[in-house]
Amino acid sequence: MSSIIDRQTIDFLLFDVFGVSDLCGQGRYEDHDRTSLTAVLDLAQKLSEETLWPHATLSDTQEPELCEGEVRILPQARAALGVLSRAGFFSAHADFDAGGMQLPVTINHACNGMMKAANVSTHAYMSLTRAAGNLLYAHGTETQKRLFLQPMLEGRFFGTMCLSEPDAGSSLADIRTRAALRDDRTYAISGSKMWISGGDHDAAENIVHLVLARLPDAPAGVRGISLFAVPKVLVNDDGSLGERNGIAVAGLNHKMGYRGTSNCLLAFGETTPAIGTLVGKENEGLAAMFHMMNEARISVGIGGAMLASAGYRFSLNYAKERRQGRSLSMRDPQTPPVALIRHPDVRRMLLRQKAFSEGGIALCLFAGVLVDRRTVTQDDEERARLDALLDLLTPVVKAWPSEFGLEANREAIQILGGYGYSREFPVERLYRDNRLNMIHEGTNGIQALDLLGRKVLGKTSVGMNLLFEEIRQTLSSARQRPELHDNCATLERMLDEVKNATVLIGARVEAEGKDRALAHASPFLNAFGHMIVAWLWLRVADAAIGVRAKYEENRGFLEGKLAACRYFYDHELPVAEAWLSVSYIDPTAVADTEDESF
């Protein structure tokens, strides 16, 4: 089973490429060292393999059920969440004071990634709880922290994020759920929330819903949205559970994948009042939520990349073991069949998966490193710069691994052929699970508009400049390696092409307005992501050459990094240049076609 988790690559990225050990001993992470981080990674891997993976198929086939108004999930998933909670993973990210491990965000993402690779459906309950908890940590009152956050860190209460409504998916400006102030300063929440992952289940004592809603006199649009904590069961001031709150499960959504995670339509305050308390300030709910969405978006990215990695590892093992056919130059049927991995087209599909999945993991871990650098820095200016870079990268970190991770999973199925299409093997499930990542936490189309419209063409270019600075640092090191000369030249050309495309699209926005000019946002995001991943592959290759002498016994492993880098530059980057070239054309067909002509 360990075949689906590539721990060696994760460790190489964390410690050899991104130097996560350097964070240790600084500020919040001063009590950590490589040994302590490795122990946590070991534990996460062990739980992934032994606790999460064994029921991954069952999670897919035995979906949550709605029985008498309550959702019941797979007993094995409930049990596994108990194990994760006892092992401290619900609070791994939290401060020591709160009973947490005060773990660097990067390590956290690595641990979560392994768990997602093993069983994304079960892990989601914990992941959502931590995201909701983080929001309460940043914006909650002391009472909310005591009554809700603390039991969430202990894994006794779970949490959800309630944004979407049946008539407002991506468009939060139009949400209709209402909050009315009551005499006791609590609020009565009424309305429907759709697509609520973990919206109900029987795996926790209580569920704390963080709900976006409007106050009666709130301004229209996103500036009139407030955030409320609305528990499934009311909590008394001494922390004991009180009465059931007025939240009903109006329906379960049945999904293509991620089937083990219950997904609910929730009705608030339909028959009895749903009582909540305000989190943060009135009408500032969306800003609070979005602050946390950035973390959630990195988490989606790592999911996309790690599901891709799981499919890669599975199909790689299969390709090494399964013997079928012969080489094109040796067709003699008397010779024994060769392993699938000997066929060039299979090797191409394997390298494609490797380049996309490991490139995606590198991208997400790099984003984690930025968050951690931000946490430990004493320098306000540095912190602002890191914020700008993170802000720029977040849409890419969410969208790129979900888009190309899915592509990788498609190849994994293809390598297994008929077996890959059968539910007896996990690769088709990984593909179905991964398909969600392009949709949730803001569709990739929304991310593309955010990247191009707000970040790249936005008022400041601090983020872009910082990114190019980081890239130039890698280039100046990589240029010393003769094996990487060609790649350096290609990356430099790519940087220029991205800059040129940006200038051109910027001019078009000025001349023709955003609607027309941003029609190319999605291919731009994909190309921009390819450029960043190309840079990260160069950085990985540079690091691999750097440690080659030290790790003589891992020569094969390190050569694999160079091969995947070469593959990505040779086979995939030309396509990114084509996407950029599309930016130069006037999007006539997209912008000018009448609706009736579609």
Added chain:
Amino acid sequence: MSSIIDRQTIDFLLFDVFGVSDLCGQGRYEDHDRTSLTAVLDLAQKLSEETLWPHATLSDTQEPELCEGEVRILPQARAALGVLSRAGFFSAHADFDAGGMQLPVTINHACNGMMKAANVSTHAYMSLTRAAGNLLYAHGTETQKRLFLQPMLEGRFFGTMCLSEPDAGSSLADIRTRAALRDDRTYAISGSKMWISGGDHDAAENIVHLVLARLPDAPAGVRGISLFAVPKVLVNDDGSLGERNGIAVAGLNHKMGYRGTSNCLLAFGETTPAIGTLVGKENEGLAAMFHMMNEARISVGIGGAMLASAGYRFSLNYAKERRQGRSLSMRDPQTPPVALIRHPDVRRMLLRQKAFSEGGIALCLFAGVLVDRRTVTQDDEERARLDALLDLLTPVVKAWPSEFGLEANREAIQILGGYGYSREFPVERLYRDNRLNMIHEGTNGIQALDLLGRKVLGKTSVGMNLLFEEIRQTLSSARQRPELHDNCATLERMLDEVKNATVLIGARVEAEGKDRALAHASPFLNAFGHMIVAWLWLRVADAAIGVRAKYEENRGFLEGKLAACRYFYDHELPVAEAWLSVSYIDPTAVADTEDESF
């Protein structure tokens, strides 16, 4: 519901672009005219909408079950197959003499395509029966035709193709099923066959399995494979059913999609003998099978394209009806939300689906036209030329629509967002169903090797020359249209690039052997397919301009063809040029990476 079938486009392609009416009145089709063909198309559409579509979701959720050794399928699917049989669709392609409609192959594909769009799982039983019947028609004895083919045409017996085995999927050279001659000139078949679609069910009186197996003294490899007709129930010489034959259902495969089509592991001759009769000559089974596989491959292609079209039509309707968000230049939350189709990124995804799905349909119908032209021609030389062109195109017709049809279905899900990912809407099922098309009837990787290794770089270039001749005809007409000037120039450049890439890869085959040189076969196939589809879009646009004056009331429809053509040239063709550019590089990473480095 008619929203998922785009009959107007199908008719436009058949009659205005490819002039299928011209076939009428000639040879085999002399009794047909546009009116008779339209009546068949109308009937196929009606049955698709009223008989097949209503149980498509149920087919997906209530899978075939194995009960006491027999497979039971959904009663609605059984009933629908009875309706199709009574309407004459099991024999629509057959001669009048055999009770058929003597329908042009092109019309046949159009009818099948509509049925696949509506319910690919149920349609598969008929499709497989017809393919098996065609094989008996071409290679069977008179007795086999009387006892097996005739009841298949009547829809009383169904058929299957038994090629794959548990240890030999794509590699037919290694099949192990054996056939031993018995005293009565029949054969005892023994061995296992895997992935047998329609391998068992309760929808017909009998199932005729066409089985590839080896005779005891057969040469090794593909030259030692013979073909046998092995019925589920033995048939007496008077046509009445005899005893059960020795074929056991050893297991059902559970698939990602196509769930309504039973898929079996069959054990032949395990406890009682499985008795079959030879079809065609000894050791020539594979040639016979492959002759029919070409037809089956066009059928896979039309499936890929029509499932894409169904997803396109569904997501298009949704995008027109569902109002969400506002334009980028009008963010005032007081204004009402706009329809999804007003968002540029949604329009891009719609046009992408339109270009891929309608382009794929055009490609498959064009292949059908070539078959029909071959049927009616009196000229042996012309027939040989058409054979060469069909031979060249078949791998593209199979692979391109399955690859890019899937891509289209991915966009359909994305347009619906969370709803698209939910099983309450059909787009995720279409995507799952379509994922098979890249795998069955020869994986797309196998098609790519066939195209590049055998067809493009093969001994003669007759097919390529004919293709370029067809393209030049379109170019000389399209060049007269000012609106198409740019596209003509682009297509000419693309033709040159394909030729150059071919020469280069040919030189590499000479210098380095096939294994290394054909590492680029898959991107080459995709690029080659894009070139052909670009040509077909130009042909469609040229035809649309040609009839614009005639069809004033359909101006919006015709403008849509021009828009999709423009979209394909502007947004998608640059990527194909990038794939071709990859052909120029030495495939170092793919060819030279050690297995341990993956």
